[in-house]
Amino acid sequence: MFTCRRxxxxxLQRLICRSQSTGTPNVSVDPAQHIFSxxxxxxxxxxxRVKTDLEVKVNQFKVVAAEKRSRLSDFELEEQKxxxxxxxxxxxxxxxxxxxxxxxxxxxxxxxxxSFEKDFESFEPQxxxxxxxxxxxxxxxxxxxxxxxxLLVKTEDEWRMPQGGLMEGMNxxxxxxxxxxxxxxxxxxxxxISNTPVACHSLPINKRSKVFFLKAQYLSGTVKIDTEMLExxxxxxxxxxxxxxxxxxxxxxxxxxxx
Amino acid sequence: xxxxFRLHSLSVLTNRCLPPSxxxxxxxxxxxxxxxxxxxxxxxxxxxxxxxxxxxxxxxEQVVLQAARRGEPMDPEMFxxxxxxxxxxxxxxxxxKRILLMKEWSRYTMxxxxxxxxxxxxxxxxxEHALKxxxxxxxxxxxxxxxxxxxIFPFKRIGPVATPPKDNYIAPDPDSELx
Numbered sequence: 001m002f003t004c005r006r007x008x009x010x011x012l013q014r015l016i017c018r019s020q021s022t023g024t025p026n027v028s029v030d031p032a033q034h035i036f037s038x039x040x041x042x043x044x045x046x047x048x049r050v051k052t053d054l055e056v057k058v059n060q061f062k063v064v065a066a067e068k069r070s071r072l073s074d075f076e077l078e079e080q081k082x083x084x085x086x087x088x089x090x091x092x093x094x095x096x097x098x099x100x101x102x103x104x105x106x107x108x109x110x111x112x113x114x115s116f117e118k119d120f121e122s123f124e125p126q127x128x129x130x131x132x133x134x135x136x137x138x139x140x141x142x143x144x145x146x147x148x149x150x151l152l153v154k155t156e157d158e159w160r161m162p163q164g165g166l167m168e169g170m171n172x173x174x175x176x177x178x179x180x181x182x183x184x185x186x187x188x189x190x191x192x193i194s195n196t197p198v199a200c201h202s203l204p205i206n207k208r209s210k211v212f213f214l215k216a217q218y219l220s221g222t223v224k225i226d227t228e229m230l231e232x233x234x235x236x237x238x239x240x241x242x243x244x245x246x247x248x249x250x251x252x253x254x255x256x257x258x259x
Numbered sequence: 260x261x262x263x264f265r266l267h268s269l270s271v272l273t274n275r276c277l278p279p280s281x282x283x284x285x286x287x288x289x290x291x292x293x294x295x296x297x298x299x300x301x302x303x304x305x306x307x308x309x310x311x312x313x314x315x316x317x318x319x320e321q322v323v324l325q326a327a328r329r330g331e332p333m334d335p336e337m338f339x340x341x342x343x344x345x346x347x348x349x350x351x352x353x354x355x356k357r358i359l360l361m362k363e364w365s366r367y368t369m370x371x372x373x374x375x376x377x378x379x380x381x382x383x384x385x386x387e388h389a390l391k392x393x394x395x396x397x398x399x400x401x402x403x404x405x406x407x408x409x410x411i412f413p414f415k416r417i418g419p420v421a422t423p424p425k426d427n428y429i430a431p432d433p434d435s436e437l438x
């Protein structure tokens with residue numbers, strides 16, 4: 001008995017730690033109180049990135065290399081033949097002193113080709129910069145088309161991703177989905193990609209309670225926030241997240257996000 | 260012959276000039292003096308030339324057939340000398356410029372690759388951390404979060420394009436009669 005009592009507390013602690021890490025955790029309190037799940041909704045880019053100078057240069061070089069490797073097409077062969085024929089005819093006409101006007105290729109075909117080229121030159125593509133970009137509207141999903149956008153909502157005191165406490169009889173993913181529809185309206189349709197949380201954030205008020213982030217893909221619809229719980233919402237890029245989120249929050253979520 | 264032919268076809272495919280001596284296997288030094296060819300000799304030489312050409316053609320056909328068997332479409336017209344594109348060799352400066360460009364490009368892509376790897380490793384690390392924390396809080400939730408989602412298919416994604424779609428623009432339909 002005495003020897004048992006003399007076991008140091010540090011050793012006991014280590015034993016408990018080991019049992020926690022390997023076996024089932026002995027949680028005395030209801031875990032649902034400490035678990036929150038948040039939806040990390042991302043709008044994937046609709047446009048490719050603008051090419052850098054180096055990429056443009058390499059592209060030009062690759063075009064030249066491909067042309068070097070290629071062979072003449074049927075059309076080009078025909079053109080060559082016609083040009084040779086024209087030359088010989090003109091030479092003969094000169095020798096004999098006769099005025100002959102020789103057509104180029106098939107004129108109708110040439111006209112068609114010219115009209116196509118004109119169409120191509122006159123075509124103006126839609127500018128990459130959209131109206132929300134110009135006006136600085138953060139609530140639109142049609143801003144910054146070449147970046148990934150993340151959905152943030154504003155509570156009374158801070159910006160964060162839409163989150164809520166664990167619901168009864170639901171797993172993390174189902175809870176996140178339910179909370180999202182509760183906070184941002186049923187019109188917003190998203191697709192959750194995985195059941196696995198991508199990041200974890202411990203709340204500053206109570207370190208034991210944790211928020212787990214689940215990634216989802218934005219499909220369609222607009223956000224209609226629950227005005228009782230939230231004040232505002234925004235679609236922002238990873239760079240802009242820094243200005244919105246608290247440093248602690250940003251530190252725990254940013255490694256899981258792509259630029 | 261087959262080796263010589265392979266060399267030839269290689270030169271055709273890669274568009275690289277090989278010296279004509281590489282087409283015919285090298286023989287001993289020619290020591291015999293030049294003599295006037297008799298008519299019979301000339302005929303023999305012509306026949307030899309003709310046979311050589313025949314062999315080349317057969318070998319070419321075989322290459323094409325083999326490529327077809329492998330599932331690679333290969334047009335025999337590729338070997339047609341009339342289709343050879345006239346190509347101006349770039350100057351020494353231009354060539355050096357290109358080599359430097361490719362070196363810079365490889366450095367750039369390497370950097371990109373490194374960044375991507377770092378990002379992926381960071382993502383994996385945070386995910387593992389999150390799973391560990393979840394396991395500490397609740398085991399059933401942890402087990403459930405490891406399950407695969409089967410409802411992610413059909414997976415929709417509008418791919419990135421160069422410019423956004425134009426408003427009120429109807430693309431011309433080449434199948435219609437009006438076109």
